[in-house]
Amino acid sequence: MRIVMNQEPLGVAPDIVNTSDLKRWSEIPPTHYLTDYSNSGETPKHASSPFPYDDEINQKIILWMGDISSIQVDAIVNSTNESMTESNSISDRIFLRAGSELKEEINLDIRECRTGELRVTQGHALPARYIIHTVGPKYNIKYQSAAENTLHMCYRNILQKSLEMGLHSIALCVINSVKRNYPPDEGAHIALRTVRRFLEQYGSSLDTVIFNVGNSDLGIYEILLPLYFPRSKLEEDAARWQLPADIGGSEGEPLIPDRQIRIIDNPQHTLHPDDEAIDLSGHLDSSVTVGEHAFSQMQGDLDQQRLLGERPLNDPLADIMVREIQHQER
DSSP: OOOBOOOOOTTSOOOOEEGGGSOOGGGSOOOSOOOOOTTSOOOOSSSSOSSOOOHHHHTTEEEEBSOGGGEESSEEEEEOOTTSOOOOHHHHHHHHHHOHHHHHHIIIIIOOOOTTOEEEEEOTTSSSSEEEEEOOOOOOGGGHHHHHHHHHHHHHHHHHHHHHTTOOEEEEOOOOOGGGTOOHHHHHHHHHHHHHHHHHHHGGGOSEEEEEOOHHHHHHHHHHHHHHSOSSHHHHHHHHHHSOSOOOSTTSOOSSOOOSOOOOOOTTOOOOGGGOOOOOTTTSOTTOOTTTSGGGGOOSOGGGSGGGSSOOTTOHHHHHHHHHHHHHHO
């Protein structure tokens, strides 16, 4: 079951959305066929599920596709660039509805935000009390561990800040983006496991965590959420096979040491020519509708799909990465 609100034209103030009107993750039945691996003969990647079934945590989670500027929560997240001037569909809606006071506050009091860090502003005319601005990393396969660590820190810093501010509800946008060349499924794994680990440790501080996704990310989150937030013992058991072998550390952080590379996203900076990022934007269409998206057309067992293990034979992302690795090895 998908929770989708009616989209209003840009410039028209949508109705305020209250979290009590949205279904919690624990209330949404599975939408995909669940494979029983017990008699498959395959060896699970994990002896027991690293993310056991926990209905109390599931009650805090909402998967929602809608206008983040319309949600009534303590804080929403805005993914931007280091000069805090990025124009994208989410930022544009936030700034439009918040009013001119938001831009004035940024220009007078903040001015910039380094990659991996965050800045907090008032919500101004938004239903949300605060806006937490952060800058996600650019993805470069040569410095993959640095990008993964930075993305984890974006999510972790946001959650930690919500704890420090005494917030009880937060709406997270998708911080990684194809525009920054970040593979969407890999970004979703980091987001989900980071939130899960935080709620295991500090669950009493947050009542609601909303994963606010767009068309191109909805299918990914629908498939990966059961791995980190199983709604039954059967989903928990299946995750032993479906989860990646590397599920991060105690806070969801990547276990591969950071290579001490700062991944920047600033219009005034550029990558060194030798550090050219992989351009995924031509291969991963972020504007496709749910019905056209590859994840809505999956057939057969999900474990044969890229998100749950092997990448499909015609996966453009895998082809790009293979070519990049081959080029580096020459």
